[in-house]
Amino acid sequence: MGCAWSAPAKVIVFGEHWVVHGGLALAAAIGLRARAYGSPSESGLWVFSQLYRIGENLMESCSRFCNLLAGFRLVASSYGRSLWPARIRIESDIPVGAGLGSSAATALAAVAAYACVGGLEPGYDVLWRAAFEAEKVVHGNPSGVDNTVALYGGFILYRRGSGFKRVEFRGMRDTRLLIVDSGVSRSTRIAVERFTVRLERLGRLGRRLLETADGIVEEALAALSRGDSVRLGELMDVAHGLLNAMGVSHPVLEEIVWIARREGALGAKLTGAGMGGTAIVLVDLEHASRVKKALELRGFRVYEVELGVPGLQGPV
Known part of the structure; x- marks a missing residue:
């Protein structure tokens, strides 16, 4: 071995x-x-x-x-x-x-x-x-x-x-995740500062938005337990909308999200710091190649991957 x-x-x-x-x-x-x-x-x-x-x-x-x-x-x-x-x-x-x-x-x-x-x-x-x-x-x-x-x-x-x-989650074998590189460099520090300033300025409303964000995660856990990829995609759309409203999206990320939804994606959102970087797109197998092709035609680098894969593996 x-x-x-x-x-x-x-x-x-x-x-x-x-x-x-x-x-x-x-x-x-x-x-x-x-x-x-x-x-x-x-x-x-x-x-x-x-x-x-x-x-x-x-x-x-x-x-x-x-x-x-x-x-x-x-x-x-x-x-x-x-x-x-x-x-x-x-x-x-x-x-x-x-x-x-x-x-x-x-x-x-x-x-x-x-x-x-x-x-x-x-x-x-x-x-x-x-x-x-x-x-x-x-x-x-x-x-x-x-x-x-x-x-x-x-x-x-x-x-x-x-x-x-x-x-714990049920496998979603008919679902793939697209990782889409926006090609826009981003500063995590600047993104965190922008988000924080807006959240603090919103005061009580900001605290309610934080509760809403937690509710999205809790709903996602329930969807994963059922293997409900449609619900998971809907929650991704809502989560992205909140992040956009908090000022950490980018016009290129919005273009990625819009193209993905237009071509039949289950959901799409930025991931990580935002203001550039990477977006994720949830697709079923029926629409995966169509969504990926549309994004690649716009010049984006796209990785098609499985979600929830095993961790450390070996030795072999």
Whole structure:
């Protein structure tokens, strides 16, 4: 048996921005994966990246892969060991910088492959902490959502201060999710500030909107338990409308949403910070190719994926 592991990307389906202010957020694992292949090495801890086309010996120094070194060290120290030599080769389907949890999925797969080379079978708690250490190098103060979704897969419910909860759901095999890159760069900081200023200015109404956003998530949980993709799509439309009203959409995101709905999508919304970045579109199999083609004809890069896929997988 080899030391090949993979972990999925994630999307925020509902609750972005609201979660910063105490609201619920629902995230899902999607069918784009990072893969890590581990093998023994006579000397050095080498990491090779398909994306960056570079290799780096982390026992000598780190520049590109300092996050992975942090994760490897946590695994080793958890077993009272020093770092051991290995070769870790990384490949990924996940777009970088799109808010899809690329760094967390990559770190989790790499950490699992590295542990495998060392003859270890760490539990989920160690793997979670190792991936979280890697995420802290990249993001400073991560929420833990990305590495939680990458580890467990499926759907994850989150509220600040209350931790994470895995969500039971019925598979929707006749449904796909389109990830649509708007091509517009965005600043998470600016988007969060804009949303926060408007929410505070609205006062009591803002608090009611927060309650409404929580209600959307609760309705989505019920829809997932029934496998009701039509209801889920309707809720996506409503959630997007709220985010647009709060000032974090963008004309290009609105175009994506409008095209998707026109071509028969079940629902569409921005995901993540907004003001650019990525949109998600829920489609049934009957309309998937039509919606995807219409978006691609407008020049958008579109990824068609399954929703609620398994988390960390391996070794193979």
